[in-house]
Amino acid sequence: MEKLNAEELGCKANEIRLDAMVMGKQAGGGHLGGGLSSMDIMTALYFNVMNIDPAKPDMPDRDRFILSAGHKAVGYVPVLAEAGFFSKDLLSTFNKLDSPFGMHPDMHKIPGCEASTGSLGHGLPIGVGMALALRMDKNPARIFVLLGDGETHEGTVWEAAMGAAQHKLDNLTAIIDYNKCSMDGPIDEVVSLEPINDKWASFGWNVIRVDGHNMSELLDAFAKAAGQKGPTVIIADTLKAKGMPFAEGDYLWHYGCPSDEQIEETRIYLEEK
């Protein structure tokens, strides 16, 4: 796939934000808070970083992306459509009976989707398994796992964190969408992750901290991760619901349904950027 530069990526991400909002609206609601906070990360991966070919979703040496925080599907599904894995016309079926897409992604129904997720805390251990298997086969593919910050409350995340370091998984990169919110509230009021950098470093991971809405920083981080020994975590500071001016940073937009006026307001806001 043709690689977009940082500026183009920023525009692309904002276009897809609107697709996600329209899709969420048609479905009567969606996890837009987390879907949009991760949008720049996913756009950077699919339109620059990853070695993928939407025409050949089974290509053996393709890089793998696992949406461990499966509820972000409302953001992820339009990224896959925009990348060309399937027609954008299908987006209007989101959440409908027999649609390939619902709130959480199903790998058997969505071209380009590598793992069915939805219950939090499964993606990183699946990524560990993939990283071990691909390394056995001397396959050069990289594995990217996107986690919610709240998701890292789950014990399985830390089991995988230990395992990945133990096995020195150079080919595994985790990205934490650190939007500082989970479902019930600001994460520091629910269960804090701090000191987050030190935690991951002490588990044997390379830690890169970035602004998760700055494409240049994201691209640099992914490039740097490629050359590291052992697993790398990119901790991306983000805003929940990034891009919706009336909702940015608001945990109450974890799940919601925008009005037509709010979609229009967002369109104008993003065009001005």
Add this chain to the structure above:
Amino acid sequence: MPGLNMADIEKMSARDAFGSALVAAGEKNPNLVLLGADAIGSTRAAAFADRFPERTFNFGIAEQEMVSAAAGFALCGKVPIATAYGFLISLRACEQVRDDICYQNLNVKLMSTHAGLSMAAGGTTHHSTEDVAIMRSFANMTIVAPSDALETVKAVQAVIDYNGPVYLRMGRGSLESVYSSEFVFEVGKSIQLRDGGDVTLIAYGIMVAEALKAAESLALEGIEARVINMHTIKPLDEAAVLKAANDTGCIVTAEEHNIIGGLGEAVAGCTSAAVPVPVLRVGINDIFCGIGPEDGLRAKLGLTAADITAAAKKAVALKR
């Protein structure tokens, strides 16, 4: 129920009824503590959290820790109510439930919301359609599943008053009212909602309303159905099941759950040992259910009044 108005309850969703009942129970018992896993808002346990913040503990997205911690609370004299979606308690924290709650036989109340397919477009990862099978297989466990908002309120209080591990299974949205008048709710004692001599329909949760509708349409065809709300799935009200087998000669069970391991198997297990009669099971036929709105999914999977009606006719034919 103190502080709760019956007319208001009838209009509530199952989750909201749950929240109100928790607050009422909290007023009565200062040892009641609420445990949540970053879903205190969406399970509607928030009503309790607002009223009793010092007795509310949010573990974040760590359901296993929450369930084991509930055991710790119980071991130190508290009455913990651990809340989460059904699949998270029964699947994610499965071993914690077995070892820490059931094996140690502790007075912990596991209160789950979003039962069955009520998470609809959430898809398979968010459907709770195996929980009854799992919980039934744990010794010491009691399983209660109310069928409407009013029964939810009574069930919450009843399981708190009951000593021992309980799994309470509640839905998400609004439920049709099943009860038109006052009734007594007792753990382990089923409630007959309609009498009939040709077939017995036994259901719990959202399927009780469907069974009542099925009974009405069967009546139009001259088939009189008894309808039993088996709100306690374990321990099963065997007396009511055997009486139904004797009186009506055939049974249809209905549940929003995999037919493997659910109420249907419990009923069949009970009758086959004492009064062997045809038992037909309406439920999810051992498949993952996919995505869609609740009604559409239920129709597709065969979980409607019409499906119960069809099964009842088959059951009646089998006994002849």
